[in-house]
Amino acid sequence: MPRVESAGWDNSDRILAIERPQYQKDASCRTCDDPSIFFPSPGDTESLKAAKAMCSTCPVVDDCLKYALENNERYGIWGGKSTRERLLILRAKRILEAGEA
Template identity: 50%
Template sequence: MIERFSLPGTISAMHTDTISPGGLDWQTQALCAQTGADFFFPEPGSSVREAKRICGMCEMRPACLEYALANDERFGVWGGLSEKERLDIRRLGNR
């Protein structure tokens, strides 16, 4: 289950030692678990449109985004937001 969030050839993008308040049960129900990581971790400069479309239909999107923000995920699309969009949220929160 955790490998689907890993970038090929890198250390897992998901931190198994940090768990969101609701646990990680949302991952098994998330649509990304059924589609594969390629959409959610595209090559640099590639479109994230398809990942965002899938996230938009996923009931687990809020939990996923909460996890990504709480654990400072810096790669891929999480909760329907790209790396840059999550960075913008973190910056706004630090003001």
């Protein structure tokens, strides 16, 4: 894979200034030794299971899922749900809302 060279700009101050949702300070994943488990490669069931296991004991799992759904997070495990699972939730929600209209 070709290496991408930066233009020499230091944007770390901008990255650190990003507002994070309040719930994240209590999230179990903050203490995870390997955050890459929340972004498993296709077929990487070991990372997927590890991420979901951590989410299953997280005190803010519902807030995390709500955030991901409201902000259309397209990648990774959020609130114990994969991208595919979140898409199914959103689809079901749209169907229910259409039925109520």
